[in-house]
Amino acid sequence: MFLKKTTLALLSMTTLSCIAMARAETPGTTSVQLEMVPRYTLTWPASLGTVDIFASLTPDASAMKPVQHHVTAQTAQVTAPFQGTHRVYFFIKPVSGKGGEWIANRVLPLEGVANFRDMGGYETADHHHVRWGEFYRSAAPSGLTPADYAFVDTLGIKSVTDLRTQAEQQKQPTHWQGASPAFFPSDKPTLPADMTDRSKLATLDEPRAKALMESFYTKMPSLYAPELKGIFARLLAHQTPTLTHCTAGKDRTGFASALILYALGVPEETILRDYAMSGDLLRAHLTPSFRAAMADHQNGGAMAASPSMRAMLNSDPDYLKAAFASIRQHYGSIDAYMAQEIGVGPQEVATLRRLYLD
Structure with a gap:
């Protein structure tokens, strides 16, 4: 099954917070950046090859919604795959059948509390x-x-x-x-x-x-x-x-x-x-x-x-x-x-x- 999770997830609410996260997170090429729209910018390793992208309200393979198919680049933008206020998880699934990666924004988009x-x-x-x-x-x-x-x-x-x-x-x-x-x-x-x-x-x-x-x-x-x-x-x-x-x-x-x-x-x-x-x-x-x-x-x-x-x-x-x-x-x-x-x-x-x- 495809239950591998990424070691890197980024949230960018402002340029400053994006810089802060880029310094601190584990180096790598798999990431999520969340913009204010909200629009998500996903990035993943070239080694995954052509991929399908799924979204879910929980990091659970049984409840995934397809959002993009057969993406050959190593990046994609996804706009609000669900209506309402939710945290979104993405699964990057190689079409080759090898293990994919769960990714999500690590820092949550909150205004009134820091470092959440x-x-x-x-x-x-x-x-x-x-x-x-x-x-x-x-x-x-x-x-x-x-x-x-x-x-x-x-x-x-x-x-x-x-x-x-x-x-x-x-x-x-x-x-x-x-x-x-x-x-x-x-x-x-x-x-x-x-x-x-x-x-x-x-x-x-x-x-x-x-x-x-x-x-x-x-x-x-x-x-x-x-x-x-x-x-x-x-x-x-x-x-x-x-x-x-x-x-x-x-x-x-x-x-x-x-x-x-x-x-x-x-x-x-x-x-x-x-x-x-x-x-x-x-x-x-x-x-x-x-x-x-x-x-x-x-x-x-x-x-x-x-x-x-x-x-x-x-x-x-x-x-x-x-x-x-x-x-x-x-x-x-x-x-x-x-x-x-x-x-x-x-x-x-x-x-x-x-x-x-x-």
Whole structure:
């Protein structure tokens, strides 16, 4: 059957976000670019030869709609194959009969929340692919607009994990509209003091701010073990599609997302590239709610422009590497950490891969 999925999917809402995604995604030639019409520009490898193109509202071969036949080029434009507000998946099927590819836009076209993206499509070390439409990650969804909610409602999200502290939750509450998922907020009152003292943060130069970020990442494996245990318990119970978020969708969410991809067998190099996307996406899409969450009432402008804030807004792979190095130092391996602290041993890993890989 034709169940191979692409390792690359792009969304272009603006030139800037297109550039950001092009930098961060896995290099390759298979992509989707979504324009405002909406019109999709599809690109695929020449090795697939002549292809037929299908569209679907789910990445499911049993519910595909043909949109173009016997395309000999390696690119095509498709205009809104379905009426109404939907997320669209495409299947590129070689007429030769060899395996085709599912592709979709990784970053979702939302106005009120930054860095909302799908973790699907990535290839594992043993050449399976993470299923599209199961794992979403984002910045705080507090700013979702009514139009955004109309789109998000089509995703069928069943559970939302909020990794923000109680202080952050109170400052930027989420008032979900439409079909409401189950919510699982963190019960941490605040972040460590060295991450929240804005007067001190504003005085840091970029190297010291980067060191502070790396130090925070070394603490996350123990600090967020309870939340991670809950996330994986819900994944094992197949409570998906799921959304994981914090304030920026970069640090706490980035670490949790990295462990999900790791458990599914995605290579570390790919995980680091996925992690690195967040900084560019945040800079390309500084929504009002995100600016409000990051700003200080009296010092917001100065803080936002400071070298320390530049370092804190970055998704430097060195940050995630620091977390992985800390895990290996204390547990010997990421597998041992996940088994001992998160409750995800070999049997659970096998279950996750059966549920979420094609």
